[in-house]
Amino acid sequence: MTGCLEHYDVIVIGSGPGGYVSAIRCSQLGLKTLCIERCGDSDKPILGGTCLNVGCIPSKALLDSSYKFFQAEKELKFHGILMEKLSVDVIEMQKRKEKIVLGLTKGVQGLFKLNHVDSIQGEALVEGVGKVSVMKPDNSKVDLTADYIIIATGSRPIELPSISFDQKSVLTSTEALNLQKVPERLAVIGAGAIGLEIGSIWSRLGSEVEILETLKDFLPSADKQISSEALKILTKQGITIKLAVNVQSAEITNDEVTVKYVDESGEQELIVDKLIVAVGRTPAIQNVLGQNSGVEIDDKGFIKVNSSCETSKVNIYAIGDTVYGPMLAHKATEEGMMVAENIAGESIEIDYERIPAVIYTHPEIAWVGLTEEQANDNGLEIKTGFFPFSANGRALTSSEGIGFVKVIADAKDDSIQGIHVIGPAAADIVQQGVIAMNLESTAEDLSLTMFSHPTFSEAFHEAALFIRGKAIQISNRKR
């Protein structure tokens, strides 16, 4: 660690996408900033948190590699590209992933240096207002003071009481991203973002994948039209998704796991080589708040904060997965930026209604704003626009003609209320929707915007045109 140990303007605890971004912004704003990170190697912090090390980035690296294999095996022949003797080298695939992770975590180190953010490896404990102690890897304790403290310690996987992780056969998402061999039979508990992404990776590489979900509805937070299309597509890809099941136990014998569950037909047994438990995450704050910190926790285990991410204690903030809201890297980042700016005297707020969500299956599933069901529940009179990728030229040239774009607008003032996409480039199309919503665009504004041809985004344009009864590439008749 470089710099003075005693006093900082800001101490950030945790270096994930919330913490590291916040630390950099604080420093850019002239605040003397220290970031404390638990993970490390030889007394040096490994920066980037869950997202860079064991979450978003490694999962996307494996999703992309496995999709290339899937294409080579199943799709390239339709392009006239023929391959004989295809095989997967999982170790090489994992090495590529590690290289990407290392490059990005080193990149954060570089950004800290560039922006004069100090960093230290250790277990930080908030002792009270302005007081933090750090237990370093060599067991020496350092006492620090700061004008402001930002808690950005992220989350950890939830464990099921009846099933314990052994990190070999029963895994969290972390180990599931480090498998060195394709398991023949794989079960996943939980059909959320992690379950679907990890299930997709190993299914494409040859595993027989079965996902067990407790809810009777698939992806209940997505628009119903999107979730039912997603279920159809993923099932067609060969992933078995069982809804409304109640998992009872998982027993490990030799190298197999026997999962017992109950569904509508009664007791069932599933024998697999690996079981991944992906039933959500919980804030990782247990060892961060000292007995006298005075920082309050809500009944769900999140740190209580106001809309500016201030905790119950003055000048102590909490962001990202430690506080209420979707556990998403981009939400943590925006909260980190907001807190930094506000500490420096600004008065920034986040629009929590416009947080985009993406699931990186193939095709991607993404949305922002209200679903049709939420709009109806809110009593909002709406108009919907729809466009299938099967009528989008760019999608057809890429053999990506599945899925659709759905745009929801307020029937009274034409304002965009929601954008829901399943299909190619869904994440990027929804991002255009987020910008449109932030600029308070109407469906008419979108319909009058020029879109390049041929692009996947034209499906978004056509869906907006459909709302105005002006769709050209499909019939304007409501479905």
Ligand code: NAI
């Ligand atoms: P999740 O909350 O998205 O999904 C967990 C699923 O497990 C739910 O559908 C839930 O009903 C089910 N479940 C809970 N208990 C169960 C049980 N006993 N038996 C069977 N099913 C059960 O959580 P997930 O997928 O673990 O992800 C954790 C967090 O990380 C989420 O907030 C997610 O949004 C975020 N994440 C986001 C990603 C993205 O943006 N692409 C990727 C991965 C994670």
